Amino acid sequence: MPVRVKTYLQERGINPSMQRVAVMHYLLNYFTHPTVDEIYSNLSKSMPTLSKTTVYNTLKVLVENGAALQLTIDEKNTRYDGNTHPHAHFICLGCGKVHDVEGVNLAAVDKTDHNGLQITETQVYYKGYCEECQKINH
Amino acid sequence: MPVRVKTYLQERGINPSMQRVAVMHYLLNYFTHPTVDEIYSNLSKSMPTLSKTTVYNTLKVLVENGAALQLTIDEKNTRYDGNTHPHAHFICLGCGKVHDVEGVNLAAVDKTDHNGLQITETQVYYKGYCEECQKINH
DNA sequence: TTTCAAAGTTGTAATCATTACATCTTTGTT
């Protein structure tokens, strides 16, 4: 497993330090679209010397090199996704959880340019209430 | 003009105080997808007693009552849009300006539900570089 | 093997958008 992640980073031109491998490994194995805090809290357990600044720095490197996506769907916290294939996201306004939304025809809205704009990224976000939160509130 | 905005708010069940009319008027006349700071700075000139907290409160009321859209396209600042018709947005990673993107077939990705999710809002965001910033950098 | 520089990590302090909250003002009603 660690070997795979190491290779994964190297293939993207990222020096695979222990911390970077740990963060990338987290993103590739947990599909919660985690915040910096979630990643930090969980990795701290096994890496007590890990610094939150390092998690910030690492995520920046991963995003800049195309190894992770940065999601701005949540007003409160930036979220990260290790799945870099184009896909839509949903956030529940009740519990705050972020899910992937499969089966969206992203090609219909995907663009690389528009009236002279050079487009490097397309995001489709849905907001609403998940099944559990529908029961609780409305 | 102020009369129109007053009516606009009342039609949406919003008590049209002077401050609310001013903020709504700004959103309906400037298409910069302004931040709280932009709105506050500009309105302060003619309303010196305006408080930034009031701008926050007002925008919350407008969004809750469907008179404005809240955009999370910009990691730095929340942005607001007085155009509540569904349309896509673009942010320039160089200068930070947000533009509307016309001609996107939003119906292709618009959903009201998906696997039990109750979807209340759909956002399509593009990121990249505008014409001016393409010249300057890349 | 030592030396050294570059890259990476760490912890603390600063920044800055947003929210909480208590007080004051406005508005409309009895």
Next chain:
DNA sequence: AACAAAGATGTAATGATTACAACTTTGAAA
């Protein structure tokens, strides 16, 4: 005129993110 509810204001707190300086690791050259 008195009062209550809604709205506005200013200040203080919160909390995510960034800046920065010091420390550590890594790997190559001598």
